[in-house]
Amino acid sequence: MKTILVTGAGGFIGKNLCATLEQHKDIEILRYDLGNTPEELAAFIARADFVFHLAGVNRPQYQEEFEKGNRDFTIRLLEMLENTGRAVPIAMTSSIQAVLDNPYGRSKKAAEDAVFEWSNRTGIPAYVYRLPNVFGKWCRPNYNSVVATFCHNIARGLPIQINNPATKLTLVYIDDVVAELIAAMNGMAHIGNDGFCHVPRTFTVTLQGLADILYSFAESRSNLMMPNFGDDLERYLYATYVSYLPEDGFSYLLEKKQDDRGWLAEFIKSKQFGQIFISRTKPGITRGNHWHHTKVEKFLVIEGEAVIRFRKIGSEKVIEYRVSGDSPEVVDIPAGYTHSITNIGNSDVITIFWADEVFNPERADTYYLEV
Incomplete structure (x- = not known):
């Protein structure tokens, strides 16, 4: 039996990862999130064989919370892991915004640096993923995901805002992210020359192109035209869109x-x-x-x-x-x-x-x- 600690287990990636790990009968999942105490975290770390560090702060009330929730929490987590005296690998999700010179980007970069320094010093494997825009079911709309927001609003006939239609988005599907994280747990991460890990498959679409695809899904109930499921991006976006339908809107009448x-x-x-x-x-x-x-x-x-x-x-x-x-x-x-x-x-x-x-x-x- 392998015991896996997931920080940020209640978040978008955490929920999807835990739902997949639950299918593995030889894995015990220790879920850590905002409702847990420091004592519970210490108890979890004492038992963990592998850590998925998904917790982080991206839209706090005060800027100081970026450093506290991203850099400081990561450093504390690493110290607790080292204090166990056991070699417990860690996989951490970061963001492509870690290269930006803003409070969020700097805090994520500091967390990355802490993980790399810890791994180099202890010799324990660490996998750091700078993820682009992750999309899929269970992502919170009107928060920090354009796909989730567009899906939620279009499914309800609400307006969406497009400031620059030509803006290019790099998207990665949640199932691909989960598969890659599990590969890292099994020692088969995709590691680049820069030391960062990555999900092998991503998609590129303009903001207007994304909106057009999602609007076509909404219109499919009247014109009955289904997406091109030979295109994986459309297939994954359709699965995502349908998951945002209102609970009283799952059905529709045929003529x-x-x-x-x-x-x-x-x-x-x-x-x-x-x-x-x-x-x-x-x-x-x-x-x-x-x-x-x-x-x-x-x-x-x-x-x-x-x-x-x-x-x-x-x-x-x-x-x-x-x-x-x-x-x-x-x-x-x-x-x-x-x-x-x-x-x-x-x-x-x-x-x-x-x-x-x-x-x-x-x-x-x-x-x-x-x-």
Whole structure:
């Protein structure tokens, strides 16, 4: 069993790190945060095999708190570790702002220097990360994260402020940060020539580009267009955005096109994977009787009984597939075949349809022809 001390365990990175460490059955987590006492910290340090030092001050009421919460606390932590007489490695998260000549930057730089000096003197491994803008779930909005603030406000229809749209941001995803911290714990940190550790993958986006991506997520509920999940930045931003939805805003209604046959509703669309929609069809009703030059589809009946019929263009031969929601069976709809689906049961048929492209009424590639 390995015992891990996490300072700043209640913060953004701390919560995500602890949630991941909890999945390791051979790890005991000692959580230290603002609510703990100095005595508890000393007791934790006496038991720790590794320390993640994530605690820090970045928006205090008084400037003096920068030095107290960043430099002084780090020095005290290092002294307590040394006093145990054991070699307990430490990984510390700092900030790219440590290079700036302001109270926050100077306090973070002083904390870094203290860790490096301690490591050089004792020979105990220390890993210092100057992190760029970290984003992901559980980050506090309207505090010090532009991604969290934008996600929170856009998800609620609130305005956002962009002073310089061309400002470039370097972002790093929280899961990548956690993975790298755990790698450091296992002695596999990514260490640069300057002695600082780093997360191997980062993303670059302008402030306006970030806003545009997040606004597209909000609009996806009305236009049903999903992000490009082949782009990791968009995928991670989408996961982040959805985590900031208000608790009474997790759901949204789809537009149903209803007639005497039943109804049909589009579900989601994407330029990369096409379109998915769902239908409810009454007994005896047939849908389709059309064909496509290039478009391909998949039909999946999830409730009821139906027959799917095909006829190759120019042929008289009709092919039938009987399908039932009791035994989910996907049927491919090839190009060049007119096709239809008929409810042959006594109850409504519910079908999920997939098409490889989003429907474009100006280039529908859909031609009526009875099977």
